[in-house]
Amino acid sequence: MKTLHRFILKSYIGPLVMTFFITMFVLLMQFLWKYIDDLVGKGLGWDVIAELLLYASAGLLPMALPLATLLASLMTMGNLGENNELLAMKSAGISLPRILTPLIVLTIFISVGAFFFSNNVLPYTNLKISTLLYSVKQQKPELIIKEGVFTNLIEGYSIKVGDKDPNTGLMRRILIYDHSKDEENTTVTYADSGYMKPTADQKFLVATLYSGNSYKEVRDNRKPRYSYKEKLPAQKQTFEKEVIIFELKGFELQRADESFFKDSYQTQNIAQLEKTEDSLSKAFNTQIESFSQHVIRSSIFRNPYWGRRQNDVKVTRSLNVDSLYNTLPPVEKISALERAMEFARSTKSYVSSSKDEFFYKQKYIARHMIEWHRKFTLAFACFVFFFIGAPLGAIIRKGGLGTPVVISVLFFIIYYIINITGEKFARELYWTPFVGMWISSFILLPLGIFLSYKATTDSVIMNADFYIEKVKKLFSFSTTRKKHTELSPKTE
Structure with missing residues (x-):
């Protein structure tokens, strides 16, 4: 059994490393295309470019690792099925869960490592790349003297x-x-x-x-x-x-101070995010209480002594507004209405401005909670994608980079769209951060369980020949029934 496990691990690690670097290369090209306008023409040295790509690679790992896990598991099990090696293992009485045991253990280690990477390494690299990108954007363009055009890059x-x-x-x-x-x-x-x-x-x-x-x-x-x-x-x-x-002033790269970016939610680990979120929530609750007291004392009850008493004796007050208003002279009635309208407008303006401020602070607190959940969703996504790719590869039995790449990209696009949508809804406070960040995993997890069950029971749900035979039988049945109808004698 140890020999079999070594064989399966050897078959899996190679595609995993290959697909990880291919995925990372594609994502790095997308990163360079996004920031090409900020990098070209700045006279940056190769050391700066290499440093930027290194930090960008670390930031892109949360997208590359789950996709590499999905593609590698799909390729490995597809190759084993296409070469009839998976069939030989099952014929020897080895079940699919037992075949996948070493890969499951390896995926657990990868998931745990991904969590520690997100919590310890990713905040540091986010701080570095934020500082470096800001410095590059502030960098003056490379001094290029063009023909027939005034160059004003040299100061003075x-x-x-x-x-x-x-x-x-x-x-x-x-x-x-x-x-x-x-x-x-x-x-x-x-x-x-x-x-x-x-x-x-x-x-x-x-x-x-x-x-x-x-x-x-x-x-x-x-x-x-x-x-x-x-x-x-x-x-x-x-x-x-x-x-x-x-x-030449300003043409060398002036690195910004990292202290300007260290308080960002993207540069904090779980402990720092929890501490910051707790402080922000307490400050927000204090501001809500202050807002309500201000509205009560300054807008609803203008009398500063309303509701105050020197002892614990219960005070009951009854106030008939209509009777009090009717006792006023006409001139004072008009004056009272004008002051009431003025107080109402002032209160409405104060409530409106406070509402926007409260909404912004709630969104800022939600950003910290979203980043907190992101530390766990990366690790869990690797686990979910493995249980989609491995049973799917055992079912379709197609190896190589053809069919597995198409299926992997399709599943990853679905996951990415759901994840981006959930995160956007969480940022806009339509959903809670927990729902927004975990909805993609919770949607794909039942799919992984379903595929694992079908692969264990040797289902042909993804076999094209199965559906072709079903269609042929359907057409054959329809043709036979039509001929039988034509040959049967008509009854008067």
């Missing part, structure tokens, strides 16, 4: 190049406006040709100019800055070669 300068040789990098008709001293375009440099290259550390841009002139307006510092109405004299300098060094 505007540069325009007539044309550029793509082979040698030689630029012609270079025009540089210097407004680094916040004095508009008082200094202009023009060169017939030249080269511009950044230093190795990307901190400076060295411009080597040939055959040009520099023009600078001469201002009188004794006069106000913007009092010049007449034309100003200019200094002209001619040069055969001139080197200008520009300081």
Whole structure:
């Protein structure tokens, strides 16, 4: 039996590793496509790109691992069934649950590992990738000087190049406006040709100019800055070669402070989420109580001494509003109605604004609970998908990457749509976080139990030949009945 278990594990681990990396590669390509606009043209080094992909891979594991489990179990059992190895095991008196025992144990270990990964590793990687993505988005675009267009990426300068040789990098008709001293375009440099290259550390841009002139307006510092109405004299300098060094500020990656993101619900483990949710719930309940007291004392009963007493004697008050109102003079009646309408409008406005604030805080608390349940749904999804893929592979008996991939993708799309819908409803407070996060697993779990039962009883529910034979028998029965009707004698 140990030899059989080793054989089954060996048949399963290979497809599991292969499908996991294939799935991870596809999801990484989707991630790059999503953030391609934020990454391209920023001059990021390979170390930054590799770090970003590493953290993104960790964040995509909750989607890749269940799909890999489903596809690997389906392929393994399909291969065993297609090669009649599964039939030989059953002929030897080994039941399907006993065949799946080593895979079930391995899936339990994978599920437990997935839980610890979600609780301990995923918050850390979420913090890192949030900080890195924010830093990349704030990064200035890579300094690329285009032909015929002013480049303003260098702080304090505007540069325009007539044309550029793509082979040698030689630029012609270079025009540089210097407004680094916040004095508009008082200094202009023009060169017939030249080269511009950044230093190795990307901190400076060295411009080597040939055959040009520099023009600078001469201002009188004794006069106000913007009092010049007449034309100003200019200094002209001619040069055969001139080197200008520009300081490149903001082109290196400035990493943001991680403390700005550490309080996010995505960067917390279960203990931190429970503590944060408890604090938020207490603060919310306190605010609800304060709101109700404010409405009672400031809107419904404007008298601040209403309902107060100095002892424990029960106070009963009876107030006939109509009788009290009828005792007022006409002028005071109008004044009382106007004040009542004013109080009602004020109360309505206060209730409306408080309602939006309460709804936002409830959604924020729900986000923490959703993240809390997500730690468990990843582990449970691996378990559910195994009990869908393994019996389904034993039933269809098709291996390879053809039929298993189609069926796996179909089931995963169904799971993903239900999961996304449930999470969205939970975020909008239509459902509780528990229902929203677990509904996808609870829907697919009965399907896994049903397929496991059918596979154990050698059902042909997924066998195409079974349905073809049923259709043939149906058509054969219809044809026979029609002929019998035509040949039978007619009765008067």
